[in-house]
Structure formats: structure tokens, C-alpha cells
Amino acid sequence: MSSERRVSPRMTEDLHFNRVEGGPPRYARRTDKPVEYLVIVDAAGAVIGYVWANDEDDAAGWTVRPAGGDEAFNLGFIWATKLHDAKAQGLAPTQALAVMVRESDPSAGSHVQSGSLSQAPSLAALKELAAQQ
Template sequence: MSREQRPNPRLNEDLLFNVAPGGPPRYSRLSNRPVQYLTVVDRHGQVIGYAWANDEDDAAGWVVRKAGGDEAFNEGSVWAIKLHDAKARAIVPSAALAEMIQESDPTKSSHVVPGSLTEAPNVEAVRRLANPE
């Protein structure tokens, strides 16, 4: 006699995901308005990514340059954390960029390119700059 194994009924149930309120404050990652952005390079002068901001949408973010590889990704986390910390202190996005410029140190593993504060028509333009297809 053969015994047919039945699948566990719990494996057929739909998973329910409930959004939990709270968590750390974050800038919005979306803005269709003009944004300011900074170019960030590694110690060899290679672009690793861009920090961008828009005050009207309370939006800011970090865009890593994928061509920079793992080093760009790892170094970029420092700049993303700077944005998270600025939001936690209730600093407007453009002031967060200003802090990044002021605190940038060329002797560190990555830094803001002096004079690189520029405007783009929107976040997508910065993303295309970082990762042209």
C-alpha cells in the first residue's frame, strides 16, 4: 500500500503582510520637481554617486553609480546614512546637502566634489546621470 503525502495546508495559505506604523523618519524618495544634487567621488576621484534634494517635496536621496561596483555601493551607504541622520534632526533636504558640502573631507575614502552642487530637472535625470542605459 502506498501512502499519499498530503501537503501541509499551511503551505497553501496566503501570506498576510500588515504595514506597521512607525520607523525612523525618512525623506520622500520621489520628486518630479527640479532637484539639487552633489557629485561624490572616491579617494581616486572616480564618481561613486550623487546625493540629491528637493525642499518642496521634502525629498532627498542617494543614487549609487552601479559602474563603480561594490566599492561605490559600500561607500555610498555613508552618504545615505548622512541623509537619514539629517531627516532625524528635522533638517530640510537642501540644508542636508549643505552639511554634506561643509563636512566633506578629501582625505576620507569618499567626498563631495567641490563646486559640484548643480540643479537637474527631476530625480530621474540624476538617476540617468548615475546609470545611463
């Protein structure tokens, strides 16, 4: 009996990845136009980030507040998922924000800060705001 272990060819063969077009619908992740945004806070009321939207470019996204740390980054997944779901339902970006306001639950781990719907002159300005706090 040989002491050599036989290595399966599945473990040594080259992998071939084929690019697949399509996938779930997504909002554009960039715009240079003004954006509407919501302030998102954690259960303690600390700002963790912003959900933003621009209908003209069919753009929307989540901007984390870096000072919020890992928790803010992780909670952002919830808000990004809400945007993906809204796009799949065919909602315009600002309609997605309206749904988030209506469905926000203050007892959840993160929620929309009451009365926070605002406008920034650009996505860059919103990102700067997030970085300053």
C-alpha cells in the same frame, strides 16, 4: 536511549510578524520636480554617485553610479546614513546637502567633489546621468 534527536518546538512553530507603524523619520525617496545634487567621489577622485534633494517634496536620496561597482554601492551607505541623520535633526533636504558640503573630508574614503552642487531637471534625469558615466 533513543537515537532520535528531539526538535525544540521553537524551531518548528510559525513566526508571527506584527507590522509596526512609525520608525525613524525619512525623506521621501521620489520626486518629479527638479533636484539639487552633489557629486560624490571616492578617494581616487572617481565619481561613485550623487546625493540629491528637493525641498518642495521633502525628498532626498542617494543615486549610485552603476559603473562604480560594489565599492560605489557600499560607500553609498555612508551618504544614505548622513541623510537619515539630517532628517532626524529636522533639516530640510537642501540643508542636508549644505551640511554635507561643510563637513566633507577629502581624506575620507568618499567625499563631496568640490564645487559640485548642481541642479537636474528631475530625479529621472539625474539617474540617467549616473547610468551614462
